[in-house]
Amino acid sequence: MHNFKNLKIWQKAMDLTDLALYYIKDLPASERYNLIDQINRSSCSIPSNIAEGSGKRTVNHFAEFLTTALTSSFELETQLLICERIKYGDRDKLKMEIGINSKIV
Numbered sequence: 001m002h003n004f005k006n007l008k009i010w011q012k013a014m015d016l017t018d019l020a021l022y023y024i025k026d027l028p029a030s031e032r033y034n035l036i037d038q039i040n041r042s043s044c045s046i047p048s049n050i051a052e053g054s055g056k057r058t059v060n061h062f063a064e065f066l067t068t069a070l071t072s073s074f075e076l077e078t079q080l081l082i083c084e085r086i087k088y089g090d091r092d093k094l095k096m097e098i099g100i101n102s103k104i105v
Helices: 008-024 035-054 061-083 092-096
Strands: none
Touching: 008 035, 008 061, 008 092, 035 061, 061 092
């Protein structure tokens, strides 16, 4: 078992969640029950799955939760790319979110 708060991956996931919540403030209110909700849920799912998995008894079981966190990060990136394509939100905030290595930004 791990103390999830000491895991760098969990700390970075929490930072990503903070950025996502900061980003969605600029999205149109009409997206409240669509993109805003999906971005909120997928970004919160990443650190949550890391934390939950850290309490599992085996490394393999922990790895399953890390895989779930990874797939949630892919979901979040896709939602942010959708926002970029339809020109929602602040582009500078989006760059912080999906990073300077992304081909789309």
